[in-house]
Amino acid sequence: MRIPVDIKDHAYEVIVERGAVQKADRYLDLGRKVLLLTEVNIPADYVECIRKQCKECHVVTVKEGEQSKSLPVYGEVMHALVEHGFTRKDCLVSVGGGVVGDLGGFAASTYMRGIDFYNIPTTVLSQVDSSIGGKTAINYDGIKNMVGTFYQPKCVLVDPDTLRTLPRRQVANGLAEALKMAMTSSASLFRIFEEDDPFMQLDRILPEAIGIKADVVMQDEKEANLRKILNFGHTIGHAIETTKLPGECYHGECVALGMVAVTSGQVRERLLAVLKKLEIPTRIDFSTEAVMQALLHDKKKGGESITAVLVDEIGSCRLEEVPPSFFEERLHSILRA
Amino acid sequence: MRIPVDIKDHAYEVIVERGAVQKADRYLDLGRKVLLLTEVNIPADYVECIRKQCKECHVVTVKEGEQSKSLPVYGEVMHALVEHGFTRKDCLVSVGGGVVGDLGGFAASTYMRGIDFYNIPTTVLSQVDSSIGGKTAINYDGIKNMVGTFYQPKCVLVDPDTLRTLPRRQVANGLAEALKMAMTSSASLFRIFEEDDPFMQLDRILPEAIGIKADVVMQDEKEANLRKILNFGHTIGHAIETTKLPGECYHGECVALGMVAVTSGQVRERLLAVLKKLEIPTRIDFSTEAVMQALLHDKKKGGESITAVLVDEIGSCRLEEVPPSFFEERLHSILRA
Numbered sequence: 123m124r125i126p127v128d129i130k131d132h133a134y135e136v137i138v139e140r141g142a143v144q145k146a147d148r149y150l151d152l153g154r155k156v157l158l159l160t161e162v163n164i165p166a167d168y169v170e171c172i173r174k175q176c177k178e179c180h181v182v183t184v185k186e187g188e189q190s191k192s193l194p195v196y197g198e199v200m201h202a203l204v205e206h207g208f209t210r211k212d213c214l215v216s217v218g219g220g221v222v223g224d225l226g227g228f229a230a231s232t233y234m235r236g237i238d239f240y241n242i243p244t245t246v247l248s249q250v251d252s253s254i255g256g257k258t259a260i261n262y263d264g265i266k267n268m269v270g271t272f273y274q275p276k277c278v279l280v281d282p283d284t285l286r287t288l289p290r291r292q293v294a295n296g297l298a299e300a301l302k303m304a305m306t307s308s309a310s311l312f313r314i315f316e317e318d319d320p321f322m323q324l325d326r327i328l329p330e331a332i333g334i335k336a337d338v339v340m341q342d343e344k345e346a347n348l349r350k351i352l353n354f355g356h357t358i359g360h361a362i363e364t365t366k367l368p369g370e371c372y373h374g375e376c377v378a379l380g381m382v383a384v385t386s387g388q389v390r391e392r393l394l395a396v397l398k399k400l401e402i403p404t405r406i407d408f409s410t411e412a413v414m415q416a417l418l419h420d421k422k423k424g425g426e427s428i429t430a431v432l433v434d435e436i437g438s439c440r441l442e443e444v445p446p447s448f449f450e451e452r453l454h455s456i457l458r459a
Numbered sequence: 460m461r462i463p464v465d466i467k468d469h470a471y472e473v474i475v476e477r478g479a480v481q482k483a484d485r486y487l488d489l490g491r492k493v494l495l496l497t498e499v500n501i502p503a504d505y506v507e508c509i510r511k512q513c514k515e516c517h518v519v520t521v522k523e524g525e526q527s528k529s530l531p532v533y534g535e536v537m538h539a540l541v542e543h544g545f546t547r548k549d550c551l552v553s554v555g556g557g558v559v560g561d562l563g564g565f566a567a568s569t570y571m572r573g574i575d576f577y578n579i580p581t582t583v584l585s586q587v588d589s590s591i592g593g594k595t596a597i598n599y600d601g602i603k604n605m606v607g608t609f610y611q612p613k614c615v616l617v618d619p620d621t622l623r624t625l626p627r628r629q630v631a632n633g634l635a636e637a638l639k640m641a642m643t644s645s646a647s648l649f650r651i652f653e654e655d656d657p658f659m660q661l662d663r664i665l666p667e668a669i670g671i672k673a674d675v676v677m678q679d680e681k682e683a684n685l686r687k688i689l690n691f692g693h694t695i696g697h698a699i700e701t702t703k704l705p706g707e708c709y710h711g712e713c714v715a716l717g718m719v720a721v722t723s724g725q726v727r728e729r730l731l732a733v734l735k736k737l738e739i740p741t742r743i744d745f746s747t748e749a750v751m752q753a754l755l756h757d758k759k760k761g762g763e764s765i766t767a768v769l770v771d772e773i774g775s776c777r778l779e780e781v782p783p784s785f786f787e788e789r790l791h792s793i794l795r796a
Contacts, residue, residue: 130467193534204600232569235594235607235681257572263541270572271608344572 132274142281147175155212159226191260199229213238219245220252227258231273244284246296250331255339294400298374300331309437354431355380361417383452405458469611479618484512492549496563528597536566550575556582557589564595568610581621583633587668592676631737635711637668646774691768692717698754720789742795
């Protein structure tokens with residue numbers, strides 16, 4: 123399946139296809155110098171498989187985790203590009219999760235003022251979320267995604283076969299972001315989660331969720347307005363994530379908690395039922411004070427209003443300016459008793 | 460005088476006006492957090508004058524010269540932005556030469572994926588050349604402008620009064636780039652150089668040269684084709700510059716040599732006469748071997764053809780694919796006997 127993304131003068135496609143990695147050169151122009159950026163935990167056969175399809179391939183492998191989205195690691199990638207004499211006509215391919223997608227996109231967008239970037243996300247989270255929309259990033263001074271660019275890839279290759287080796291908790295982590303898109307934008311996608319086993323329905327869920335995200339970013343590349351709906355569950359979710367140790371709570375799990383916190387009534391009941399299927403906790407331990415501190419720092423505007431994304435009915439949403447106290451009150455409902 | 464630059468969805472103006480620095484807030488939105496990036500050799504009163512017009516101003520002063528266009532100095536600028544809590548709605552203002560323009564533009568383009576950038580160039584070279592066109596850059600692994608983005612400023616403020624303190628050789632350095640634009644694109648601008656004292660005609664030369672550069676980049680932002688004409692004199696010029704110690708030959712002086720090398724007959728005679736007025740040398744010492752090595756490394760394609768910009772008649776030019784030997788033969792004519 124080909125999902126078109128058409129942002130200003132950058133039109134490209136997200137290819138969703140089982141076995142796409144095996145025939146990547148059908149979709150990506152690999153007949154040139156390719157810097158293949160990947161992570162230590164990515165199965166070697168994916169990397170080897172892509173490498174064989176390239177005319178000239180140089181592999182850079184970074185450590186897993188957010189620590190690799192740093193200025194020094196970015197410098198290492200740039201150094202590899204310089205060392206191997208990459209020109210404006212060559213390209214960078216990221217193979218892995220959101221970390222190498224964000225880092226690789228940033229490197230590609232800034233090497234010689236921009237070379238072609240291809241993304242082959244291999245986690246559910248990066249397939250449905252971070253690979254779509256052209257946000258590139260590294261962290262800086264301890265703040266996530268502080269440095270980056272808007273830079274669209276030339277093509278995104280989503281191969282559900284790469285998910286076979288992914289731990290179940292990681293699959294659920296990504297499905298939580300797909301569920302978020304269902305909550306704000308698609309009652310029919312939500313019903314797949316509700317009526318079927320989401321873990322068995324990846325071939326239906328992935329293209330649906332990618333399509334929603336693509337539609338949103340096409341209408342609002344730089345988060346002027348509509349793109350804010352993608353932040354549903356993220357104000358609280360991101361604040362909780364900040365207060366936890368790396369890996370303690372996955373991103374999607376935190377977003378799920380954030381969604382639970384800001385919903386109520388029937389919407390909340392249905393959401394809780396799906397999260398149970400996904401084996402995602404809906405209450406956890408945290409310090410309300412620490413979470414609120416992170417939330418206000420994140421929004422950088424203590425005292426003023428914050429744009430909340432609210433879902434009154436599954437499949438649609440509205441934006442509302444609320445005071446920080448709105449979130450503080452809601453936190454109570456997800457705190458483990 | 461206002462010169463419009465309209466590149467895709469980024470329309471902005473270059474303001475050319477004596478005393479513009481005194482009333483910068485008439486053109487720039489300074490009623491927010493402003494990171495003012497400047498160099499040690501910039502007169503303190505320019506900085507103070509801008510600072511007074513800002514709601515909240517934080518000054519970062521870097522060392523003069525290319526050494527400041529580095530990843531560590533870029534990191535310092537980003538750190539200052541984080542430290543003072545800059546948001547997407549704040550801005551960065553560069554005050555100085557091409558170094559802070561390039562560095563500041565790169566920082567602004569990548570902080571939180573892009574904040575507003577204003578440029579107040581205070582050298583002839585940066586006023587007529589580097590501030591126009593949206594190329595941002597830092598150097599990497601010893602290669603100039605290896606890392607950067609295309610990012611248009613919100614406004615460029617050119618105040619010819621800032622040139623009063625500039626050494627005569629630096630003025631000539633910038634005028635050489637303006638002369639280059641005259642050579643390829645404007646016989647009438649060339650006549651100003653020919654018939655008057657260029658040092659006394661800055662108010663006529665600056666807007667003309669800026670207008671030519673703006674026209675070119677509007678038609679070809681990312682150097683697909685037309686923008687190549689801006690490289691007239693640069694293939695040899697840049698190669699010579701690379702082989703010299705920093706400050707030994709100024710950029711404009713090297714470009715002038717490059718222009719002399721690739722012209723002949725009447726065109727060359729007229730060019731030599733103007734360069735004499737500008738007190739720019741038209742023959743120097745260099746190692747042909749070293750210059751050719753730099754030239755081929757720069758173009759990254761030994762053996763293949765290079766696009767040469769050629770001027771057969773002043774005010775127009777053509778692009779021609781030539782072998783590297785073309786440049787090698789021409790070098791002879793600018794080598795000091």
